[in-house]
Amino acid sequence: MTEQNFINDLNEGKQSAYGKLIDDFQDKVFATCISFVPNKEDAEDIAQDVFVEVFKSIGKFKGNSKLSTWIYRIATNKCLEFIRKRNTKKRFAFLQSIMGNDLPMDKSKYFTEMNHPGVILENKEKSETLFLAINQLSEDQRTVFTLSKIDGMSNKEIGDIIDKSLSSVESLMFRAKKNLRELLENYYKNEK
Numbered sequence: 001m002t003e004q005n006f007i008n009d010l011n012e013g014k015q016s017a018y019g020k021l022i023d024d025f026q027d028k029v030f031a032t033c034i035s036f037v038p039n040k041e042d043a044e045d046i047a048q049d050v051f052v053e054v055f056k057s058i059g060k061f062k063g064n065s066k067l068s069t070w071i072y073r074i075a076t077n078k079c080l081e082f083i084r085k086r087n088t089k090k091r092f093a094f095l096q097s098i099m100g101n102d103l104p105m106d107k108s109k110y111f112t113e114m115n116h117p118g119v120i121l122e123n124k125e126k127s128e129t130l131f132l133a134i135n136q137l138s139e140d141q142r143t144v145f146t147l148s149k150i151d152g153m154s155n156k157e158i159g160d161i162i163d164k165s166l167s168s169v170e171s172l173m174f175r176a177k178k179n180l181r182e183l184l185e186n187y188y189k190n191e192k
Contacts, residue, residue, distance in 0.1 A: 003067055011059055030047045073163075083139075129184070140172050144158055
């Protein structure tokens with residue numbers, strides 16, 4: 001079956017096409033989600049949202065890119081949206097604690113999935129430190145770094161997903177590595 005036939009079947013709402021879509025992309029979408037949001041339950045929820053969005057929006061797919069690129073773009077955007085909402089909640093909790101309405105925020109329990117195939121580190125503590133540092137990067141840098149280093153995508157694929165030129169992706173990657181190096185050096189200096 002060609003990709004266009006597959007897309008036509010999805011547009012027609014054929015159950016077999018939806019099944020094939022989930023079979024073909026479920027693991028890849030989950031791997032992308034867990035790369036951005038290292039908590040298994042949240043990553044699973046986001047992955048479900050991705051497929052709901054794909055099902056609802058397949059009629060809007062113009063075919064300017066491969067179907068997989070379009071799906072990764074949706075997955076990346078859903079992850080970033082989740083992170084933005086989570087960060088807003090953290091700021092709200094911080095403001096509440098300043099105002100005297102203490103809400104305990106235990107971040108140490110958030111990182112539940114440290115066996116992600118793209119993350120090979122010695123132990124959970126180092127994994128948490130890395131993910132916390134990655135989350136301090138700008139959104140564009142975090143996206144490029146995660147898609148490249150954790151999901152193993154090429155700069156061209158990343159450019160297609162985030163709709164940026166190859167040179168922009170390379171520049172974002174350079175700045176992400178530089179900023180991560182500084183964040184991690186400062187963290188380990190302060191730990192000694």
